[in-house]
């Protein structure tokens with residue numbers, strides 16, 4: 001393979017939870033650098049499980065997962081941790097901010113495991129908060145911030161280390177629509193600046209807002225829209241899913 | 254672009270300062286709980302430090318006293334005859350002792366049957382526990398004692414009905430000044446002096462002292478000394494001790510007992526250290542209970558903070574780093590208890606010692622031991638919770654609600 005390797009490459013990935021729960025059944029997915037994609041599907045369809053696979057938080061029961069060119073199966077737990085520290089940023093539905101700790105320190109602590117010195121961590125945290133439009137809220141604690149602001153702090157924490165890939169699981173799930181729009185706007189800006197972003201959502205509006213959408217049902221990808229790949233991979237998915245999809249051209253909506 | 258499949262990225266090391274900062278921030282988030290569980294450790298450490306500190310202070314006080322009083326004083330007293338009767342020291346014994354080369358000063362006292370009372374109306378049987386003794390004038394110098402009121406006996410007053418009271422006798426008689434009359438052996442004696450404390454010769458503190466000639470003349474004293482006090486050069490004490498019985502009573506050296514009053518004080522000093530095992534054990538139990546409290550706090554903390562653990566794993570923390578985080582929290586928690594406990598233990602020691610006029614001593618080894626104990630407790634208490642935290646799968650931790 002030539003050119004920049006895909007950020008994410010799932011090949012026949014399956015995940016069986018104890019109790020014979022087949023959360024994923026042979027998922028193929030390739031995400032190229034710079035994409036903004038939505039993973040949509042009904043509740044229980046396996047979206048979060050897929051995000052855990054992509055985020056190397058869990059290992060697949062079958063198939064291969066490659067993140068930034070690394071085959072996850074060949075990496076130890078330590079190496080996966082390092083991979084997450086450098087290559088991945090996570091945004092969760094519950095913001096997971098430390099209460100009683102300033103926005104700046106919440107974001108700076110996100111860089112703790114990247115080997116960055118304390119001063120540099122704080123500088124980059126301030127810059128990241130600036131990027132999400134919270135430059136004036138550095139010393140505020142989560143309890144002093146609105147839900148949308150808290151989630152933007154979480155986004156800042158995820159992107160402070162400039163990871164190539166940002167994963168967001170229902171980032172607007174706990175927010176009203178105005179706050180949700182704020183957060184999406186921030187994600188849109190990050191995407192425009194070159195960050196690869198995968199958003200999990202069951203909100204079709206948010207999905208439609210993304211240039212590329214991947215529909216999941218019962219642990220399978222059932223539809224792909226707006227893929228810019230145009231490669232064998234995309235064709236495979238479409239063929240397997242049995243859904244006619246247009247020319248997979250531009251990701252301009 | 255990375256293509257190798259064998260080796261992945263290596264995790265970054267956490268700086269020690271960061272480990273401590275993360276541990277401290279975990280504690281800062283739950284101040285009440287931290288204070289309460291550190292308190293257990295603090296009480297245990299404070300108890301142990303105070304017990305060790307107070308007994309060391311008391312020992313130090315005794316040792317200093319011993320140093321001041323010297324260990325070169327020997328006393329000679331009559332033992333028993335072969336037939337089990339009370340032996341007597343020969344009348345010339347003191348002169349013999351003074352003739353031993355290394356002996357610097359010597360003095361003798363001799364018991365009388367007289368009693369001392371403030372008025373003649375108090376029945377003779379009521380002695381107040383005060384012994385009336387004859388003494389040679391060298392006694393004060395030999396015992397290195399001091400007169401706090403009035404004067405000591407001299408060549409003139411040792412022949413007159415004059416008496417010098419030991420500190421305790423004066424207290425029992427209710428006398429605080431010289432010049433008063435007391436009733437002794439059927440006549441009035443004038444109190445010409447009152448002595449200060451005599452730690453090496455408490456029997457003198459409880460005596461009323463009259464010169465040898467006066468005792469013979471007015472109190473029917475037989476002239477046989479009952480105790481001879483003697484000081485020699487430090488290095489000659491053992492040699493003098495060896496020759497004393499033969500010198501004092503050449504015919505029956507076995508009827509003479511020699512003792513060294515400072516030995517009692519030295520034994521007391523040694524005992525001051527060993528006396529405290531029970532209290533130390535109590536402190537150790539408190540410490541153990543404190544350790545259990547820390548472990549409990551840490552286990553609860555891990556349960557409550559699953560989402561934080563999941564988040565940290567997603568941010569790239571390795572299992573080892575999660576383990577270290579909770580271990581450092583546990584260590585900081587018990588170290589906090591240890592430091593606070595040491596401070597309180599030292600303060601208690603100082604307060605107690607100063608109240609008793611002792612030199613406050615908190616041995617450095619006790620503080621070192623306290624710190625070592627708290628670190629050990631912190632580690633032991635933290636290992637299990639830290640392992641649990643590290644074993645948590647990131648996805649399970651994150652999906653906990």
Ligand SMILES: Nc1ncnc2c1ncn2[C@@H]1O[C@H](COP(=O)(O)OP(=O)(O)OP(=O)(O)O)[C@@H](O)[C@H]1O
Pocket residue numbers: 017018021022023041042043044045046047048049050202
């Ligand atoms: N740890 C687990 N153990 C057992 N089953 C699990 C576990 N996690 C998820 N599942 C099951 O796997 C399936 C997929 O779950 P997943 O969380 O991926 O769905 P989802 O698409 O994210 O749903 P939602 O939109 O409700 O978040 C579900 O049936 C779920 O019950």
Ligand SMILES: [Mg+2]
Pocket residue numbers: 047048049
């Ligand atoms: Mg989900």
